[in-house]
Amino acid sequence: xxxxxxxxxxxxxxxxxxxxxxxxxxxxxxxxxxxxxxxxxxxxxxxxxxxxxxxxxxxxxxxxxxxxxxxxxxxxxxxxxxxxxxxxx
Amino acid sequence: xxxxxxxxxxxxxxxxxxxxxxxxxxxxxxxxxxxxxxxxxxxxxxxxxxxxxxxxxxxxxxxxxxxxxxxxxxxxxxxxxxxxxxxxxxxxxxxxxxxxxxxxxxxxx
Numbered sequence: 001x002x003x004x005x006x007x008x009x010x011x012x013x014x015x016x017x018x019x020x021x022x023x024x025x026x027x028x029x030x031x032x033x034x035x036x037x038x039x040x041x042x043x044x045x046x047x048x049x050x051x052x053x054x055x056x057x058x059x060x061x062x063x064x065x066x067x068x069x070x071x072x073x074x075x076x077x078x079x080x081x082x083x084x085x086x087x088x089x
Numbered sequence: 090x091x092x093x094x095x096x097x098x099x100x101x102x103x104x105x106x107x108x109x110x111x112x113x114x115x116x117x118x119x120x121x122x123x124x125x126x127x128x129x130x131x132x133x134x135x136x137x138x139x140x141x142x143x144x145x146x147x148x149x150x151x152x153x154x155x156x157x158x159x160x161x162x163x164x165x166x167x168x169x170x171x172x173x174x175x176x177x178x179x180x181x182x183x184x185x186x187x188x189x190x191x192x193x194x195x196x197x198x
Contacts, residue, residue, distance in 0.1 A: 005096040009103035009137075016110030023113050023122075031178045032119055038170055039113060039126040045159070046106055046130075046137050050099075053144050061155040068159055072166040079173035083180050 006054050013050065017043050034078050041071030091147045095140050102136030105129045118185040119178050127171040134163050 017040060024036035045064045052060035080086075112125025138160045146152040179195055 002092055002096060005099050009099050012103035012107045016107045019110040019114045029119060029178075029181065029183050031174055031181065031183065032122065034177075035119075035123060035126060035174055036113065038174075039110065039130060042126070042130045042134060042163070042167075043106060043110070045163075046102070046134060049137055049141050049159075053141055056149065058145055058149060058153055058155070061153070061159065065155060065159055065162070068162050068166070072162075072170060075170045076173055079170070079177045082177040083173075 003054075006050060009050060010047075010054075013043055013047050017047075030082060031079075034075060034082075038071060038075045041067060041075075045071075091143065095143050095147075098136050098140035098143065102133040102140060105133030105136060109133065118189060119183045120175070120185050120189050120191075123171060123175060123178075127167055131163060131167045135160055 020036045020040045020043065024033055024040070027033045027036060045067055048060050048064045048067070052058055052064075106129065109125045109129030112129065113122055116122040116125060138156045142152055142156045145156075185192065
């Protein structure tokens with residue numbers, strides 16, 4: 001049963017990644033696109049955790065942690081650039 | 090029994106993530122669009138990581154500290170990035186629809 005559920009959740013996260021990609025392409029303003037990119041980071045973490053559960057190893061959690069870290073730092077850096085026109089003043 | 094709990098948590102997390110992305114697509118302006126991802130994906134990731142904790146605690150090599158680390162990190166950083174995004178949206182004066190609340194609190198400069 002767990003394998004079927006994992007496949008269903010894979011499909012759900014894939015659909016939500018496609019929706020985020022649509023917002024990233026269409027998005028009328030720049031903060032919309034940053035928000036879509038940030039959501040894509042979080043959905044990718046979910047995808048990697050699910051893939052690790054599917055394979056039965058916890059080896060992929062380091063990759064998830066790294067993506068979480070870099071996603072947060074890049075979102076804050078781009079927002080800082082939008083706010084000030086400069087990343088480090 | 091444990092399989093049911095893990096499946097329920099996984100389905101709940103996946104549907105919350107899907108709801109967040111649908112909200113990101115369907116909402117009319119940016120100030121409403123921010124609500125979907127920041128709340129729903131935080132809850133969804135919490136559900137998914139709890140499911141992963143239960144899975145590895147029950148079937149695999151025991152509960153590790155990495156799941157706790159990821160969930161704590163996401164829980165701390167999601168409000169900060171939401172705050173930075175809304176500040177940049179206010180700074181760029183994005184247009185919003187009439188029924189968006191809290192616009193009176195934005196000070197003119």
